[in-house]
Amino acid sequence: MRLHSLSLIDFPLIHQAFRLAFSDYLLPMQMDEEQLAAMLHRRGWRPELSIGAWRDGALVGLWLAGVHCDEAGPIGYCVATGVTPDARRQGLLQAMAAAVSRRLASRGIQRQQLEVISDNAAAMAAYLKLGFRPRRRLDCYRIEHALAVDAAPGWRCEAADRSQWPRWPLHSEPAVPNSRDSLERARPPLLLMTAKQNGDLLGYALYSAAGDVAELAVAPPHRRRGVARSLLAAVQRDTAAPALAISNLDADDDAGAGLLRSCGARLWLSQWEMRRP
Structure with missing residues (x-):
């Protein structure tokens, strides 16, 4: 077995290995090259x-690593890690983790972060063994029905x-995939929906053409009036997506969960x- 940086590896080879490593994943992850490249870039x-x-x-x-910055400085971010089915249980995850840690440490980066599906007990156990510890739970929601709103709410979306x-x-602090530097890098660029009344901005939604709502905000004086619901309904109409997805909401955000x-x-x-250390 040989470990090496991916810096000079043709992307089609990385894409092929990614598809095979995630062929039996809990969620569909069979992206084409363009989709995978867009996710990694973001x-x-x-x-x-x-x-x-x-x-x-x-x-x-594969251990696909990036760098994210929070208030405490840079942190190594595991975008994705996977091993093809026929190469598992041979210590590859531990070996790749150690190699990535050395590369990050050479740049003065000690902390690392990743996300793992809560139902993926095997992955959770593996990351715990590597020294990662749960930091917070992130919840993902879907709206799969058309939202009804007041026909004349007093504002315009x-x-x-x-x-x-x-x-x-x-x-609350956004998860790395929802951080503002990640949203800035999104390709194609995200879309913006605003709610205004008499020229005043009441709220906005940042979203993709596929119906992924990346950021939803309403000014404090205008909350609990239906502005957020109107924005979500407007996004539905604009995208015609079969469902709206709101991902990685901090589980402690009771107001956000209540709205959804x-x-x-x-x-x-x-x-x-999860974070290490």
């Missing part, structure tokens, strides 16, 4: 910090140029955000 993937494992000339393991994204203060439940959202997945 999450800040750094090939020179990432490690691949080879056996008999085949790429059989309309699409706006994303350059007008207000970036209001957030209720009032809109009939279904909690369909939870993840644990």
Whole structure:
């Protein structure tokens, strides 16, 4: 078995190994090359910090790493890690983790972070063994029915140029995939929906054409009036997506969860955000 940086590896080979490693994953992860490249770019993937494992000339393991910055400084972020089914239980995860840690440490980065699906007991056990510890739970919701709203709510929801994204203060620290630097890197660029009344901005939603709502905010004086529901309904109409997805809501955000439940959202997945040390 040989470990090596992914910095000079052709992306189609990485994509092929990724698809095979995630072929039996709990969630569908069979992205094409363009989709995988977009996900990695958005999450800040750094090939020179990432490690691949080879056996008999085949790429059989991946630890795709990036760098995220929070208030305490840079932190190594595991975008994704996987081992092909025929190469598991051979210590590859531990070996790749150690190699990535050395690369991060050489750049002065000691902390690391990742997310793991709460129902994935095997992955959770593996990351605990590597020294990661649960930090908080992140919940993912779906709205799969058309939202009914007041026909004349007193404000107007309309699409706006994303350059007008207000970036209001957030209720809680966003998960890395929802962090503002990640949202800035999204390709294609995210869309912006605003709610205004007499020229005043009441709230906004940042979302993708596929119906993924990345950020939803309402000004404090206008909360509990239906503004957020109107924004979500406007996003539904604009995207015509079969469902709206709101991912990685901090489980302690009772107000956010209450809003989504009032809109009939279904909690369909939870993840644990884990950190080391």
